[in-house]
C-alpha cells in the first residue's frame with residue numbers, strides 16, 4: 147500500500163523534526179529551530195496525505211470507510227492531531243522550545259504504529275459494531291482532545307523543568323506564567339473535546355447496545371481522565387493552586403489518557419480494538 | 425460566602441463546606457482514584473471465580489466493600505450524590521453572590537474604573553464631540569447592548585457591553601452534571617435492562633433481567649423470523665441481521681430487520697442485536713456407503729432415533745451433536761456422535777465431523793457414514809431495555825457541550841469610549857474590560873476603534 151509507505155516515511159520526518167527542535171534548544175540555534183518547523187510541516191502534509199490515501203485505498207478494496215477503526219489508524223490520526231495542535235501553539239506563542247517537548251510525542255505515536263510487530267497496517271473492513279456514523283464523530287473528538295492533552299503535557303514538563311533548571315537552559319522558554327496559562331488553555335480545549343468524545347461515545351453505545359453507560363473499563367478510564375482534568379480546571383480557580391501543582395495534575399491527566407488509550411486493552415472489556423463480536 | 429438560607433452555625437458550616445471548590449477537587453480526585461479499582465477487579469462475575477482468584481479472606485473483605493459491583497456500591501453513590509450537592513450549593517451560592525452582576529437590566533458604569541484600565545486604544549479626530557456622538561451611536565448599537573451616553577465638560581462618555589449572559593455558561597455546565605445524575609437515577613428506578621435468546625421461528629414474551637436474573641413479562645411478544653450472519657472474505661463478520669415481528673395478543677403489530685447499530689423501538693422499549701449462536705440441530709441427512717456393493721443410501725436421522733441399514737449392515741443410532749469434538753487429542757469441530765451396532769459384534773462409537781465428509785473412511789468398516797446435509801439453526805441474542813431517563817441525560821449532554829463552549833470561548837465585555845475636545849482636535853480613547861479572554865477583548869477593541877475612526881455621516 148502506498149499509504150503505509152508514505153506514513154512510515156512520515157515517522158522519520160517527525161523524528162527528524164523532534165531532533166532539530168531539541169538541537170535548536172540545547173545548542174541555542176534558532177535557525178535550526180526554523181528547519182524543525184519546516185520538517186514538522188512537511189511531516190504534517192505527508193501524514194494528512196497518507197491518511198486520505200488510506201481512505202481512498204479502502205474504497206478501491208471495495209469497502210470504503212474512514213481510516214479510524216483500528217489501533218494503527220488511530221495512532222496515525224493521533225500523530226496528525228498532535229502535530230496540528232503543536233503547530234497552532236507554535237504560531238501563537240512564537241516559541242520553538244515547545245516543539246522539543248511535543249514533536250517527540252507525535253514521533254512516538256507514528257513509530258509505535260509503523261514499527262510495532264503487534265500492530266497490523268492491513269486495511270480491514272468494518273466489523274458490525276463499528277458500522278455507525280458516530281464512529282467518526284467519536285474518534286475525531288477524542289483524539290483532538292487527547293492531542294491537546296499531549297501538548298499540555300509537554301508544556302507542563304517545560305514548566306517543571308524551568309522551575310528546576312539553571313536559567314540558561316530555561317531562558318529560551320516562555321516565562322513560567324505563560325507556560326501556566328498555555329497549559330490551562332490546552333487543557334480547556336482538550337476538556338471540551340474529551341467531553342464531546344465521551345458524549346458521542348455514549349450516544350453511540352446507546353444506539354448500538356441500548357445503554358449509554360456501562361462502566362466498561364475503557365469508558366471508566368475516559369471518565370477517570372475527565373475527572374482529573376475537571377479537578378485541574380477547578381484547582382486553578384482557587385488560590386495557591388497555580389503553577390507547579392497544576393503542571394503535576396496535567397502530567398497525571400496525560401498518564402490517564404495513555405492508560406485509557408493503551409492500558410485498557412490489557413483489561414477485559416468491549417472496547418479493545420481487537421474485539422470482533424457486536 | 426454567605427447565603428440567605430444559612431441561619432445558624434451548623435447549617436452555615438455545612439453550606440460553606442458544600443460551597444467550596446476544595447471539596448470539589450477532593451471529590452473529583454476521589455472519584456477518579458476509586459473508579460480505577462473497579463477496572464482492575466472484574467465486575468459482577470461469579471462468586472466462585474472471585475474466591476479462586478483472591479482467596480476466601482480477601483473475597484470477604486472485597487465483598488463487604490462492594491467492590492464486585494463497585495459503581496453501584498453505597499459509598500460510590502454517596503460520592504456522586506456529594507458531587508451533585510456540591511455543584512448545586514456552590515452554584516446557588518455564587519449566583520446569589522453575583523446577583524448584582526448577573527441579573528441587572530441596566531448595568532451602571534463607572535467612568536473612573538474605565539479611565540484606570542490599561543487596555544486602551546486611542547486616536548484623534550478633527551470633528552467636534554457633538555458630531556462624533558451622533559456618528560458613534562449607531563456603531564455601538566450595531567455591535568453592543570445596553571448603550572449609555574453621559575455628557576462631560578469637554579465631550580462625552582459612551583458605554584456599552586456584550587455577553588452578560590455568557591456568565592451563565594458555567595452554571596449551565598454545572599446544571600448539566602445534575603441532569604446526568606438525575607437521568608441516570610430515573611433510568612435505574614423506572615427502566616429495565618434485560619436480554620433474551622430467541623431461536624429462529626420461535627416467539628417469546630419473557631426476558632431475563634441483567635444483574636438480578638429475574639424474568640420480566642413484556643407487553644408484547646417477539647418473534648424471530650430469521651437470523652443471518654455474513655462474513656467478509658477475510659473471515660471477519662460483516663453483518664448480524666435478525667428479522668423480528670412484534671405481536672400484541674397474537675396480532676402482528678410491527679416487523680423490522682435489526683442489525684447492530686440499528687435497533688427497533690416500540691412503546692419505549694428498545695430491542696438491540698447483541699449476540700447470536702447456533703442451537704444443536706436435531707436433524708441431519710446421513711449417507712451410508714456400502715463397501716461391498718458401492719451403493720449409497722441416504723437417510724434422514726434424528727438424535728435418539730435408530731436406522732436399520734440395508735444389506736444387513738447393522739443398526740445406527742444418532743446420539744448427539746458435539747461442539748468442538750476431539751479425536752485422538754485433536755479438535756475436529758462440530759461433529760455428530762453415533763453408535764453402529766453390526767449384526768454380529770460389539771457396538772462401535774462413530775464420529776462424524778460435519779466439516780470432513782470422508783472422515784469415516786479411516787475406520788475401514790463395512791459401511792462408510794458421512795453427514796450429507798446439516799442445517800444449523802441459529803438463535804439471535806437480543807438486548808431488550810427501557811430507559812425513560814435517557815432524554816434527560818441527552819439534554820444534559822447538549823447543555824454540557826453548549827455550556828463548556830460558552831464558558832471557555834465567550835466572555836462578558838464592557839467598553840467605554842471617551843471623547844474630549846483638545847484645541848482643534850478631539851481625542852478619542854477606547855477602553856475595555858472582560859471577565860476572561862483578554863486577547864479577544866483587545867482584538868474587539870481594535871475593531872471597534874477602527875469602525876469609529878471610519879464612521880462618517882451617511
Ligand code: HEM
Nearest residue numbers: 376379383442443444445448507510511514594597601831
Ligand atoms: C463534574 C462536575 C463539574 C464539572 C464538569 C464542572 C465544570 C466546570 C467548568 C468547565 C468550569 C470553568 C472552568 C474554567 O473556566 O477554567 C467550572 C468552573 C467552576 N466550577 Fe465547576 N464543574 C463541576 C463541579 C463543580 C462543583 C462540584 C463545584 C462546587 C464548588 C464547582 C464550582 C465551580 C466554580 C466556583 C467555578 C468558577 C466559576 C467562575 O469562573 O465564575 N464545580 N466548572
